[in-house]
Amino acid sequence: MRTPVKTISPDAPVIEAAQRLRDEDIGSLVVEDDGGCVGIITESDIVAVTAAEGDTRALSVSDVMAEMLVTVTPDVDIETAVDRLRTNNIKKLPVVEDGSLVGIVTTTDLSDYIPHLSRARGAFDAQSQRKRFTRPDTLYENEDWAFESYGTADGIDVGDHVRFSKTISEADVEAFAEASGDTNRLHLDAEFADGTRFGRRIAHGTLVSGIISAALARLPGLTIYLSQELSYQGPVDIGEEVTARCEVVERIKDNRFRLATAVDDSEGNCVIEGDAVVISDPIPDTA
Known part of the structure; x- marks a missing residue:
């Protein structure tokens, strides 16, 4: 207080x-x-x-x-x-x-503190009273991905929430290393990784946190990042399914919003948490 x-x-x-x-x-x-x-x-x-x-x-x-x-x-x-x-x-x-x-x-x-409480309160319960969106404004979807998005029809508002799940594959890790330049052997070299505190290869933390961006893309409207604060709570294994959870917790002004963000591993443990500030713009008319 x-x-x-x-x-x-x-x-x-x-x-x-x-x-x-x-x-x-x-x-x-x-x-x-x-x-x-x-x-x-x-x-x-x-x-x-x-x-x-x-x-x-x-x-x-x-x-x-x-x-x-x-x-x-x-x-x-x-x-x-x-x-x-x-x-x-x-x-x-x-x-x-x-x-x-x-x-x-x-x-x-x-x-x-909202990231801690959202999971505990079941903020992403499918019984939400908000409209469920099944046709997101993304270019394409993959049958191996899953998402649920609840919100209002004309952009986002406080209380809107979304979850997005995908498996972090070997191909994802290799592609991310090449695209980002992060070729840390912890993520790519099994023999090297065996001698680290993790005792195995793990996915890049930034790759895992990128699942949050994927979730935000499935809120109604065009979501644009302004900032993202993250706290890494634990590693994610290669081949593990992760789920990003985002909830709009505050309208800062006009079309700017603060969101609670988190990523869970396949056992439901929170491995990343934080908050983001975004702009929500209308979808451009491409007709």
Whole structure:
């Protein structure tokens, strides 16, 4: 969680809240009255009331704030916090202890932990309420590959997710070594690899992480990488099937999104995890 929390009085003018959100470069203010949390006001709340009312000069924070305040205590586990954010369709959770505000946690704060939680919560369950895409915007498919993609028809949005599986073959490893120039003997020379900590040849880590890119290509729309952070958790054997999992966890702005990304081995162990930032563009009209 973040501390200290920026707060405001329910009697303060809405214009004051708007100015503070702008000047302090924050997305919300927790509303406190007599030391207790009574609501929260966000940028979205102010935009909505301005669009509806036009002139907001006579409005106070109490006229605009969300009064149904969803909170957590400092000792709850992160999965509970994620569940409350998702269940209530919110992005910010005030943290309250013994009736006092002690912090705030947001979807951005939790994004580093989402790869761990997505697998535990079955985020890629086939019972997802989102539309399943079976005709991806890729040039071709291979009968040895498998994917499931769930999202919206017009580009991606928070909650969309995809998984893609393929076997990392001997031919893949050799082709990757030639294409990338990474001819590390660990991946290509069995006798050499026997003397390493792995005791065998393993697939290139970057080749395995490339399966994430394959998964992203099967989300609706045209997905373009801006950044990717990865943590390698374990090796992948040559000839092993791996599965990439990606979930859109945050809209950063306009058509930019943050995704939780991970790769599992054939036994379901997470071998790579991290997060990515992408742009989602519409598919060009080639008709």
